[in-house]
Amino acid sequence: MGDPSTNEPSARAVEAIDLKQPPFLLVDRVSKVYPSRQGPVSALEDFSCSTGVGTFVAVVGPSGCGKTSLLRIVAGLMSPTSGKILVNGKEVQGPGPDRGMVFQSYTSFPWLTVRENVEFGLKMRHAPQEIRRSTARTLIAQVGLSGFEDAYPEALSGGMKQRVAIARTLANNPDMLIMDEPFGALDYQTRWTMQELLLSVWEKARKTVLFVTHDIEEALFLADNVIVMTSRPGRVKKSLAIPFERPRMVSLKANSGFVALKSDIMRLVRQEIPDPMVGQA
Amino acid sequence: MNTNSDNARWLNPVLGALSVSLFVGAWAILSYAHLVQPYFLPTPTAVFKEAIILVQREHYLNDIAASLARVLVAFILCALSAVPLGLLMGRSKPVAAFVTPFVVFMRYVPISAFIPLLILWTGIGNFQKVVFLWMGTFFFLVALIADAAAAVGHELLDTAYTLGAQKRQMVRYVVLPAALPGILDSLRVMMSVGWTYLVLAEIVAAESGIGYMIMESQRFLKTPRVVVGILTVGIIGVGLDYLFRGMRTLFFPWLRSHG
Numbered sequence: 001m002g003d004p005s006t007n008e009p010s011a012r013a014v015e016a017i018d019l020k021q022p023p024f025l026l027v028d029r030v031s032k033v034y035p036s037r038q039g040p041v042s043a044l045e046d047f048s049c050s051t052g053v054g055t056f057v058a059v060v061g062p063s064g065c066g067k068t069s070l071l072r073i074v075a076g077l078m079s080p081t082s083g084k085i086l087v088n089g090k091e092v093q094g095p096g097p098d099r100g101m102v103f104q105s106y107t108s109f110p111w112l113t114v115r116e117n118v119e120f121g122l123k124m125r126h127a128p129q130e131i132r133r134s135t136a137r138t139l140i141a142q143v144g145l146s147g148f149e150d151a152y153p154e155a156l157s158g159g160m161k162q163r164v165a166i167a168r169t170l171a172n173n174p175d176m177l178i179m180d181e182p183f184g185a186l187d188y189q190t191r192w193t194m195q196e197l198l199l200s201v202w203e204k205a206r207k208t209v210l211f212v213t214h215d216i217e218e219a220l221f222l223a224d225n226v227i228v229m230t231s232r233p234g235r236v237k238k239s240l241a242i243p244f245e246r247p248r249m250v251s252l253k254a255n256s257g258f259v260a261l262k263s264d265i266m267r268l269v270r271q272e273i274p275d276p277m278v279g280q281a
Numbered sequence: 282m283n284t285n286s287d288n289a290r291w292l293n294p295v296l297g298a299l300s301v302s303l304f305v306g307a308w309a310i311l312s313y314a315h316l317v318q319p320y321f322l323p324t325p326t327a328v329f330k331e332a333i334i335l336v337q338r339e340h341y342l343n344d345i346a347a348s349l350a351r352v353l354v355a356f357i358l359c360a361l362s363a364v365p366l367g368l369l370m371g372r373s374k375p376v377a378a379f380v381t382p383f384v385v386f387m388r389y390v391p392i393s394a395f396i397p398l399l400i401l402w403t404g405i406g407n408f409q410k411v412v413f414l415w416m417g418t419f420f421f422l423v424a425l426i427a428d429a430a431a432a433v434g435h436e437l438l439d440t441a442y443t444l445g446a447q448k449r450q451m452v453r454y455v456v457l458p459a460a461l462p463g464i465l466d467s468l469r470v471m472m473s474v475g476w477t478y479l480v481l482a483e484i485v486a487a488e489s490g491i492g493y494m495i496m497e498s499q500r501f502l503k504t505p506r507v508v509v510g511i512l513t514v515g516i517i518g519v520g521l522d523y524l525f526r527g528m529r530t531l532f533f534p535w536l537r538s539h540g
Contacts, residue, residue, distance in 0.1 A: 121445050
C-alpha cells in the first residue's frame with residue numbers, strides 16, 4: 001500500500017525520456033497521411049518518442065489525434081507514411097507475436113472457448129499441447145477467470161472478454177503489450193477493477209506497455225510515463241514522468257498529488273480542444 | 282411470470298401448426314364445397330387416395346429416391362465448388378474482380394434457356410440433370426458465400442496477426458470458422474432453390490422423379506397427382522430445413538440461440 005505522503009510528486013512534470021537506458025521502443029519521426037475525399041489528412045506528424053524496457057507508457061490526447069494510428073503502426077498492422085519504429089533494435093515490418101495487442105472492441109474469437117482463445121497464439125506457433133494447457137491455466141487464473149475455461153465469449157460480460165484478451169495476449173509471452181483503449185467500452189466500476197487487475201498482472205510480467213486511453217485518470221493511475229498528444233496531426237505535446245510508487249491501489253486516485261497532476265494533464269489536453277463548449281469528451 | 286423468449290419456446294410450434302391447419306382448412310372448404318372444380322383443385326381425400334395408389338402400384342418411392350439423389354448430388358457438387366470459390370472471392374479483391382462479371386451474368390440468365398445446350402453438351406441422362414441443377418444454384422451460392430466471407434470483421438484478422446498467426450493460417454483458423462454459420466445458412470437457402478428447379482430438370486427424357494411424375498400427370502389432367510407431387514417436395518423441404526437448423530445448433534454451440 002503506497003503511503004500517501006510519499007506519493008506527493010516533488011516535481012509535478014518531469015521530462016520523461018531516460019537517455020541512459022537504451023530505448024526498447026523507439027518511434028522515430030513517424031508520420032501518417034490518409035487519403036480522403038477532401039484531400040490527404042495528416043493523422044501523425046513527426047511523432048517521436050522512446051521508452052526503456054519494462055516501462056508502462058500511456059498516451060492521451062484529444063479525439064482523432066492519431067493515437068490509434070500510432071498503435072496500429074507500432075503493432076505493424078499499418079505502415080507509416082514516413083519514419084520508422086524500432087522495437088528491441090529491430091525495425092517493425094509487420095505484426096508479430098513479440099508485440100501483443102489488446103483492442104477496444106471485443107475481439108475474442110466467438111467460436112473458441114475461453115481456454116482455446118488463450119491458447120490461440122501458441123497454437124498458431126505450433127507450441128506443444130502440454131505447454132498450451134499449462135500456460136492457459138496459469139493466465140486464466142491470473143486474470144480471475146478460473147471456472148470459465150470452457151465458456152464461450154458470448155456468455156461473458158464485457159470486462160470478462162477483456163480479461164480473456166489480456167490473458168490471450170500474455171500467453172505469447174510478448175516483449176511488449178499494445179493496448180488501444182482496452183477498457184473504453186466498460187462501465188466505470190468495471191474499469192476500476194480492470195485497471196487494478198492489469199496492474200497486478202503487469203507487476204508480475206513487467207512487459208513494456210504502450211497504452212492509449214481517453215481517460216486521463218486511467219493513464220495517470222497505470223503509467224510510468226504519460227505522453228500528451230496535440231490535436232491532429234498528432235505530435236508529442238508533452239511527456240511526463242509519473243512519480244507514484246508501486247504497487248498502486250485505487251485509493252491513490254484520491255491522493256492530492258494525483259489530483260493535482262490530473263488537472264495539469266487535463267489542462268494540457270484541453271488546450272488541444274479548440275472550443276471546450278463543443279469539444280469531444 | 283413468462284418472458285417473451287419463454288413464451289416463444291412452446292408458442293413457435295403451435296403457430297407453425299396453426300398456419301398449416303389454416304392452409305389445409307381453406308383447401309378443404311374450397312374443394313369439398315365444390316367452390317372450385319375438382320380438376321382445378323382436387324379434394325384432400327382424392328389427393329390422399331392418389332398418393333396411396335402411387336406408392337403401392339406405381340413405384341412412387343423410386344421417383345422420390347431418384348429426385349432426392351439428383352438434388353443431393355447436385356447440391357453436394359455445388360457446395361464443394363462454390364464454398365472455396367466464394368471464400369476466395371470474399372477475401373481477395375483481384376479474384377472477386379475477375380470472377381464477379383461472369384457470376385452476375387449467369388445469375389441473370391434464365392437457367393431453363395440452357396436446357397437445349399446442356400442436352401447437346403451432356404446428353405439426356407442423369408448427368409445432364411445434375412449439371413442443370415448445379416448450374417441453377419452455383420452462381421447464387423458463390424455470391425452468398427463471398428458475402429459471408431467478406432463480412433468477417435477485420436478486427437478478428439488483426440487480432441490473429443498480432444497473436445502471431447501467418448497469412449496462410451488465416452482462412453483455416455479465422456475466416457472459415459467465423460464465416461461458417463453464414464455458409465450453412467446460404468447452403469440451407471440454396472438447398473431449397475435446388476428443389477424448385479426439379480420439375481425443369483426432369484422435363485427432358487426423364488423416366489423417374491417427382492418432377493417427371495408431375496409433368497406426366499399434368500399431361501393427362503390427373504390433378505390429384507400433381508398435388509401429391511407438390512406436397513411431396515414441400516414435405517421433403519420442411520424436413521431438410523429442420524435438419525439444417527439442427528446442424529446449426531449442433532455445429533455452432535457458441536452462437537446465441539434464436540429460438
